[in-house]
Amino acid sequence: MPISPLPPQLVNQIAAGEVVERPASVVKELLENSLDAGAANIQVDVEQGGVRRIRIRDDGSGIPKDELALALSRHATSKIASLEDLERVASLGFRGEALPSIASVSRLTLTSATPDAGSGWTIRGDGGDRFEAPMPAAHPEGTTVEVRDLFFNVPARRKFLRTERTEFGHLEEVVRRIALSRFRVGLALSHNRKPMLQLSPAMNEAAQLDRVAKVCGQTFAEQVVRVDHEAAGLRLHGFLGLPTYSRSQADLQYFYVNGRMVRDRLISHAVRQAYQDVLFHGRHPAFVLYLELDPALVDVNAHPAKHEVRFRESRLVHDFLFRSLHKVLADLRPGEGVAPARMEMPQSTVAGEAGAGAARSWSHVQSGLNLRVAEVMEAYGNLHPQTELQESPADDAVAPPLGYALAQLHGVYVLAQNAAGLVLVDMHAAHERITYERLKQGYWGEGLKSQPLLVPAHINVSRREADLVETHGEAFARFGFELLRSGPERLQIRAVPSLLSRADSEALVRDVLSDLVTHGESRRVEAAVNELLATLACHGSVRANRQLTIPEMNALLRDMEATERSGQCNHGRPTWVQLSMDQLDRLFLRGQ
Template sequence: MPKIHLLSPRLANQIAAGEVVERPASVIKELLENSLDAGATRIDIDVEEGGVKLLRVRDDGCGIDPDDLPLALSRHATSKIVELDDLERVATLGFRGEALASVSSVSRLTLTSAIEGAEQAWQVETEGRDMQPRVQPAAHPRGTTVEVRDLFFNTPARRKFLRTEKTEFSHLEEVVKRLALSRFDVAFNLRHNGKPVLALRAAQSEAEARRRVASVCGPAFVEQSLQIDSERGGLRLWGWVGLPTFSRSQADLQYFYVNGRLIRDKLVAHAVRQAYRDVLYNGRHPTFVLFMELDPAVVDVNVHPTKHEVRFRDSRMVHDFLFSTLHRALAEQRPGDSPAPAQTTVPELITARPGGLAAGEFAGQQPIALDSGAGSQWSNWTPPERPAAGEVSQQLQGLRQLYAEPVPSQPLPVSEPGEIPPLGYALAQLHGVYILAENAEGLVLVDMHAAHERVTYERLKQAMDSEGLRSQPLLVPESMALSQREADCADEHADWFARLGFELQRMGPESLAIREIPSLLRQADAAQLVRDVLADLLEYGSSDRIQAHRNELLATMACHGAVRANRRLTLTEMNALLRDMEATERSGQCNHGRPTWTRLSLAELDRLFLRGR
């Protein structure tokens, strides 16, 4: 066995660099965080060959005192914390004091800085193998410039793992964008091989902040997102959340910041997924740029070397706040409150058909009578399978009412523009599938089955929530073998399980018996459902799996109960559905997350037909 010995400073720094410096993007992250911590209002970034040849970051921050320059390149040297208590209220981005030492150990680094009122600037240089810094006078305005040349020149094995110049720069650009979103008050300029890539001016107003978000995330995101700002119990959440119809195939447009620090956190991801669960198309990912602000003392940012993960002191409270805020924001949207769902312009939609279309006139189709009102249902359908004891069917009877007020039968009554409903008034049906309506802005297209499916689904959930989940005793209780931790969790949440229709009995230190289950979920694997719920409770402090299973059944019933394609509707029935959509939560998407309606404004129609040219 070799003798134990101390590592040389150079080797120790190179090992530390493996944690901090993975690629050029890692270096840029550390340098930009230092600039922001120094109070910079403008940051210029120059990159050559994807960052391998050169990374230069220049800021107008407070600068570094000349006597501190050599120390700045030492390990565990920082101006941001002094004692252990400071770690409990970290309010800066970089505080470990390892970044510059790690970067300088695998590159040729030059740091030039000047403080306010100094007669001249000073510069310190170091190379990877020579850890003795050289200090000399230099010319520089107030602030700091860090040049990193020939990254990994002295560790060729690490350099071989770098990707192409294009790939490395793509990662680097993404880091700049993330930090630019975290600080709207700072200007960012990025150049690659001498060519401007990003030029983001400091945002001093809400409109300018929206423009920055549009520059980073694309104009479509801002146009198809909801702006939120909610505060409760010392937590504040603000920013932008994409409409469910503006989803992505990958989770590549998701930015979540805690006190200005971008994080990737399982608890946050779970809360967001729960909020979107009822409105997102299968396999799609939501989009958001969100900022959470809370007391630094209740969040630990020192749990990972790259500081991408955090630990909340009260994770249950944070999870519930995130979920409830986003869930409410998505649910409260009505057709008149937000832009139309994202659409793809299809020229065929405006191609004239010989003979035209008459409202509600399609051969071979029978009219549908409408049982409507504040909770409209179509009178000639029944659920495909009625639950035991008539649990839901009894609630459905209460939904069948007549409309309290007549619906206009004329396509567009004479009225002031402000009096026209958001979805307007029906003009006709198209192929027995779509409703064509006219509103103040232009043409509205509605998928009548998808829209009625959402309306029916929301009414079923409301009826179920008003009565709750009924229990059904098991003839033979089902035993479960669990860990003691899981069994203790079941005991702790026994009242919560009971409200959801489960009766669980502790049989031993590591066993439970299921005596009652929700009658609506009698076909589900009760034991597996309880295990999954307990896993959520232990991991996140909450679970919506029982409600999700219930909603899946209600969604199936709503799908079978919604008006089918190729059914003729009268103008009154079509208008009734439009009014129901305007009053129903989440009516912009069907139960499967697909859009229920879209709009073509007069300006868009004019462009399609080249009017005014």
Template sequence: MPIRPLPDTLINQIAAGEVVERPASVVKELVENALDAGARRVDIDLEEGGVRLIRIRDDGGGIAAEELPLAVSRHATSKIASLDDLEAVATLGFRGEALPSIASVSRFQLASRRPGDEHGAALQVDGGRVGEIVPKAHAPGTTVEVRDLFFNVPARRKFLRAERTELGHIEEWLRSLALARPDVELRVSHNGKPSRRYKAGDIDAAARLAETLGEDFARSALRIDHSGAGLRLHGWIAQPHYSRASADQQYLYVNGRSVRDRSVAHAVKLAYQDVLFHGRQPAYVLFLELDPVRVDVNVHPAKHEVRFRDARLIHDFVFRTLQEALAHTRAGGEAAVPAVMEAGGAVRLPSTGAPAWTPQPQPLGLRVDDAVGAYAALYAAPAAANDLPMPLPRQDAALPAGDGQVPPLGYAIAQLHGIYILAENADGLVVVDMHAAHERIGYERLKNAHDGIGLRAQPLLVPLALAVGERDADVAEREAQTLAELGFDVVRSGPQTLSVRSVPALLAHAEPEALLRDVLADLREHGASRRVAAARDELLSTMACHGAVRAHRRLTVPEMNALLRDMEATERSGQCNHGRPTWARFSLGEIDRWFLRGR
């Protein structure tokens, strides 16, 4: 078959296969165009989940009548004019493919009027065939009408799902947009009935979070705002006790654009690694801002993905920001009070009418020598039932300074079945799982003690020859200094061979060969690795679990109070080492309702 140019209609339909996956794709492209045009109100009318009709009306700047045919021509746009514009693009749309692609697979009408024009104009496109410009009465702004999506591409149409499913995809994208653009009013109707309205204006962040993601998320959200290295990360992350079975509440925006990025997702997952129960997913709404020239948004036809020029820096920035914020979550903290991570790295609690209780810095409580002893105790003979390899909190630290203020976890009043501590605070009842709480306290102290020592390398008597792929050998050679900081002395000895001369001392007996392969995979994929730290933490977690107070161990009231005070001062003490909660709170109002008091 000879080579020949494709017809324009077929070119547009091929492009539609990349840009227009389903009705939600059409809504996304058209609403983004409206926002780029300066719209402050967008009306979205749908029929049959968007398959029968999608109508987008906006109050933006409009399109000149003579430019309507250009708007449905491929690679025609008002948003970029040069390579410099493309490299620093700040608009949501810029490729000039959306309208002609959509028009090629639907019955399409574009109507618009600029504020200074006497009347509007409209253009009809039927399956890619462009009609004539005709006058049309129209308010300032633009209306795009898409009927019978994929009517001329039956193979594509049969892959669409049920009406409810397609509508759900549209609603999810609009939810994502509402989180990012609280300044824009969105009105949605389906089959002639109003179905959703996101108001614009003075709505505060908590109200918008509750409106889009629910009251539970809003109550548990920690507000993040941190800047450094030309980057800014702000938004909200849910505290660990609010986790999900799936990744359905994970929203990332780069310079205002909703995207998916594996590197950032990996960084978030690592930050939560120490506080989430196995298999659970974190929830977050995060906005990453950086110079547009440092990110390429032109790597995906539908603009779902981006490519960072400093991917390793951004991965580390996101990880450290969130890890630091989560480290400041302590048992007794008020979930309704958002934490703000400031530029200096500190997390502050804004005033909520009553003074927020802030734990004072505490001494480490476990010296390096003690840590070594704890290692030995882990493998020593079993102790007597009431003996503890790891000491309980100091009893002389049981009570706070006499300022008359009740601490968040209150004061112990009893022990239940030798498992739970019952305490009374200013609001009601606090229940603490004493083993889980003591386990976290011991774990954090062991980590701090080991961080003071650093990762030491243990030389191997005989270097280990390790066969790897050529890409991993390249990574090992390039990242030799990084590997050395992790305790590995690795030299490339051939195109696909490494010579391992030393391994992390603490993990020398924990399959270092497999660990090194995982580290190389992380460095290749994400530019960073926490495999060694994670393996170390797993060992320390096991030690802390063995050393923690056991069930049925009777504690005195001063011992219980000392444990409560250490929980309040210990990072991440709201969860045990395995991600389970360490405490629960029941307000007096809740308890009253149990007994129908006041009814």
């Protein structure tokens, strides 16, 4: 077959294969156009999961009559005009492919009115590469795009669509993501003429948290800490889920770069490392975070659907994200404005639900972990042999965050009273975290000591990895390694960290090199050392069922308030919960 140019219609349908995967893809592209047009309110109406009909109306700047046909032609856009514009693009869309691609696989109607126009104008297409001439239409300032019968002329693509419920689920998730990206924009969604989401513009912090609650759930909104950190021309802000509000899947993770929702491996790796020391194994953090930086420092043109980005200084971004989030999580301790692990309390209790029935009404947010605290601890007073603390004062208003101890329950829990109500502390879990943090401070404060190998180990690596050993020699030395390049693609391991002398040094070196290649840095050694220290802390937290004195219990509470990450033990379990007076009153039907 001779080489020949493709027909315009086929070119558009090929492009549609990259941009338009399902109805959710159409909604994403059209919503981004509305945001780029400066819309303050957007209405999304869909039928049959978006397959039959999608209509998006906004109050943005609109499209002039003589540009309507141009808007439906390939690579026509008002957002960039030069390579310099592309390198600093701040708009969500810029390729000029979305509208023509959507129009090539649907029956599309575009209606718009600009502020200075006497009336609106509409243009229609029927899946071909030609459109009717614009016709007058009554329309307020802004734009309406209606997409009917998606993939009607591409039956093979239509067969890959799922059920109406599944397609709407994907579409609704796109709307939710967009809603979190622009708090100042009002957004409404209806399905089969039934309202599904109604979000007013959120102009202050309280309204923004309310929107987060409506999109991510009220429980998430109650279990977040605000983040706002700026350094080196980067700013990270948003809502970070507490470690105790972890998920079995990575289904509540929203990350935006300059207002664009992205899924990026470098970002995921930095966030995962920040949570590494506080999450239970196999659990995933929840967050809504925003990264702002100079548009010239990020390439948003790295993926056809613009889901991925490429940072020009990836190591700087990774380090900034990790350090910012790591500090926030380290500062999560009683008294730092963070909520404790949450207890779900019953809405009401009836007389017939006494005894075992009443016990069923208590449900911890992490009940899905099926964790049972079977450990009991020995006298905590050994850590404070000379501590003498005052008894609980009469005025709770001056009490410290965890209050003052009242009693010990079954050698496992400390019961304390603070200004809010009752505090329950898992003594072993709290002692374990305190011990672990002290071990880390002592070990890392002195630095990693090396232990020479009697017989140096030799490993084969790539030339690029061997080069990294030479350029990052100081980093390896800081970790306690002594590595020498013995050939173009060969390394010699002469010394390893003393605490990891029994570990697989070859595998550890390879993992560190892999991280350096991918992310520009590695925390493998730190993670391996901390894992051993956590094990020591777990075994070092004594378990004998011995009753503690009130001063010993108060000493534990004060140490928790002063210890980083004291809200979770080394395994990610909560160390304390708070029961407010309102919750206690509801248990006993007071005031009902």
